[in-house]
Amino acid sequence: MTYNVPLNAETLRNYRKIKGLTRKEMAAKTGLSESYLYNAEKEITPILTHPERTLREKLELSDAELIKFEALAAAIDG
Numbered sequence: 001m002t003y004n005v006p007l008n009a010e011t012l013r014n015y016r017k018i019k020g021l022t023r024k025e026m027a028a029k030t031g032l033s034e035s036y037l038y039n040a041e042k043e044i045t046p047i048l049t050h051p052e053r054t055l056r057e058k059l060e061l062s063d064a065e066l067i068k069f070e071a072l073a074a075a076i077d078g
Contacts, residue, residue, distance in 0.1 A: 005063040007052050013041040014073035015061070030058040 016026050016037075023041075027034045032051055039045035047055075055061060061069075 001053075001056075003052075003056065003063055005066045007047055007055060007061065007066060009041050009043045009047070011066055011070055011073070012037075012047065012055070015059070015066075015069050016041075018069060018072060018076075026059075030055055 016023070021029070023034045023037045026032075026037055030037075032054060036045065036051065040047050040051070
């Protein structure tokens, strides 16, 4: 599947927090390591194509869902 809205560090972090997931829980749910998720959220490691596809599939993150989470995070941050 091709995505038009990129998954970035801030959106990944906001998604995890809004869903109430720890990195450990997200790692278990996606099969990615906690250290990769930490590094991706902190922009130490870029979110590469394969991990992004894995995150989107396992977390059911379509472009529409990402846009919703970005808007929700912006509303929460005020």
